Amino acid sequence: xxxxxPQPAREAIEIVTVLQALADPVRLEVIRELSTVTExxxxxxxxxxxxxxxxxxxxxxxxxxxxxxxTTFVDGRRRWVELRRDDLQARFPGLLDAVxx
Numbered sequence: 001x002x003x004x005x006p007q008p009a010r011e012a013i014e015i016v017t018v019l020q021a022l023a024d025p026v027r028l029e030v031i032r033e034l035s036t037v038t039e040x041x042x043x044x045x046x047x048x049x050x051x052x053x054x055x056x057x058x059x060x061x062x063x064x065x066x067x068x069x070x071t072t073f074v075d076g077r078r079r080w081v082e083l084r085r086d087d088l089q090a091r092f093p094g095l096l097d098a099v100x101x
Contacts, residue, residue, distance in 0.1 A: 002075040005065060010087040013068030018092070021067035022099055026050050027060050031069060031083065035100050040073055040080035 019093060022028050030048055034041060043061055045054045061081060062072045073080040089097045
């Protein structure tokens, strides 16, 4: 059974923190890639078209999760991530679609 890493509750997601997280081009790119799938996706570097180290990608995942943009699931040694689309839509209607457009 997978567990989730700590993340803010829906009502605790703040727009300034979300926008700060999305201001980084790498984080924006991985959010764009996540927005194209409906199932959790691997957190591994090979799964994304970004030119950074695995440690740097790990940092970006933490920033996105702590901002409330993603959920990270841990299953043994593997980590999976998914976009918190429903939470973001409920909190800030239309924001995610506008940012991804």
